[in-house]
Amino acid sequence: MSGAADRTRAHGLGGFEETLKDFWVSRPRRPARGRKIAGVAAGIGERYGIDPVIVRVAFVVATVFGGMGLALxxxxxxxxPGEDDQVSPVEALIGRGRSTMSKGFTIVLVIAFFPLVSLGFGSGWGWFNGGGIVALALLVTALYLLHRSRGHENRPVAHAEETMTYPMSTPGAAAGTDPLGAPPLAWDLPDPEPAYAPPPVAPVHEPRRPRSKVGAATFGAALLVAGAGAACASMGIAWFSAQHVIGLVLAVLGVGLVAGAFARGGRSLIWLAVPLSIAGAVLTSVPVSNYSGGFGDIDATPTTAAQVQPVYSHTAGDMRLDLTQLPPTAPVTTEVRAGAGQTTIIVPQTADVQYICQVDAGNVNCLGEQTDGVGRPAVTGRDLGTDGAGGLQVNVNVSQGAGEIEVRRG
Incomplete structure (x- = not known):
């Protein structure tokens, strides 16, 4: 039998059932200091000797990929239980001990738990369908392995219930005589010899552990995955969008963070995972990948109807389309598709303009019709200009992911 197996059995972790029982008996306690919300991540980090920041990132990732992080x-x-509590809030709710959390707030959390679980297992939450099940399995497995490897360390001391002791007295003691009737001098025994005190032992300084290579290896693997995803996207494989490539890189970083929790390394990966998570959330909510054409600014001033393109499309950047130099003879129809940025269309003062303007997240001001926010309906209408009906006929259709749309007269 290996040494690791011997240590595991010595601490009562011989099997799956024994591990679960030992986890419940020695489960983490939520500290009063170092907590951000309730101290759950800080308690897990202190219990198993890992950085609480890694635990918090795991909860955030589990929330993004499936929505189970909040429920867990x-x-x-x-x-x-709290650091100074006898039992957990749920146990205190059923009368098994004392907890500093009020019973009313505990009931509120219990009620809130069930819709959070339904969000995690339901569709429409997170980046991938079924992500809640995957996140739940990964977090539970990581916690199980942590307890198997470090469950014997930093075991919390349960707070015992307060008890009171009372001195016992007998009539004989009150009278100064022995209750057994023996003469007082018969109980004079020699003083005990002092116990042997071993010599002080000098502290043993453990050698410094070598720096873990988990962070560097994970960073290299993430670069390879990002490069492979970008190459597949350039080859025209539709699945490898920016959102999916970022999701794959975050999955690699998540595995590295979990491995680093065991190997005591990889903390620097957090500074890469956090901005990637924010970028992935933005790209998921605002589908800029649906708008092709590249990046940069566009400034066009056509002088004939033939020079007006049927479609102006770009991924990100500012666009300025000036139609004031067109002759008032042939009608003009154009469409603008922009991912992110500011789009400005300038029309003549006397033109008859038919417009449709819609932005997924941002502001719209089309000839005085305004809207702002996220998911707002399109602004549509017709404006005949300063001279009423007659003049250049202009039809514009502007759709944009994020930013600002303006149609005005010049």
């Missing part, structure tokens, strides 16, 4: 955090809030 609330579950830890309900079943992990």
């Amino acid at each position: 955090y609330v579950l830890g809030w309900l079943f992990f």
Whole structure:
């Protein structure tokens, strides 16, 4: 039998059932200091000797990929006792001990837990369908392996219930005589010899552990995945969009963070995972990949109807389309598709303009018709100009992912 197996059995972790029982008995306690919300991540980090920041990132990633992070955090809030509590809030709710959390707030958390779980297992939450199940399996497996490898370390001391002791007295003691009737001098025994005190032992300084290579290896693997995804996207494979490539890189970083929690390394990966998560969330909510044409600014001033392009499309950047130099003879129809940026279309003072303007997230001001926000309906209408009906006929259709749209007269 290996040494690791011997240590595992010595701490009562011989099997799956024994591990679960030992986890419940020695489950993390939520500290009063170092907490951000309820101390769940800080308690897990302190219990198993890992950086609480890694635990918080794991909860955030589990929330983004499936929505289970919030439900698991609330579950830890309900079943992990506070640092100075006898039992957890749920146990205190059923009368098994004392907890500093009020019973009313505990009931609120219990009620909130069920819709959070339904969000995690339902569709429409997170980047991938079924992500809640995957996130739940990964977090539970990581916690199980942490307890198997480090469950014997930093075991919390349970707070015992307060008890009171009372001195016992007998009539004989009050009278100064022995209750057994023996003469007082018969109980004079020699003083005990002093116990042997071993000599002080000098502290043993453990050698410094070599720096873990988990961070560098994970960073290299993430670069390879990002490069392979970009290459597949350039070859025209539709699945490898920016959102999916970022998701694959975050998955690699997540594996590295979990491995680093065991190997005591990889903390620097957090500074790469956080901005990538924000970028992925933005790209998911605003589908800029649906708008082709590249990046940069566009400034066009056509002088004939033939020079007006049927479609102006670009991914990101500012666009300025000046139609004031067109002759008032042939009608003009054009469409603008922009991912992100500011789009400005200038029409003549006397033109008859038919417009449709829509932005997924941002502001619209089309000839005085305005809207702003996220997911707002399109602004449509017709404006005959300063001279009423007659003049250049202009039809514009502007759709944009994020930014600002303006149609005005010049």
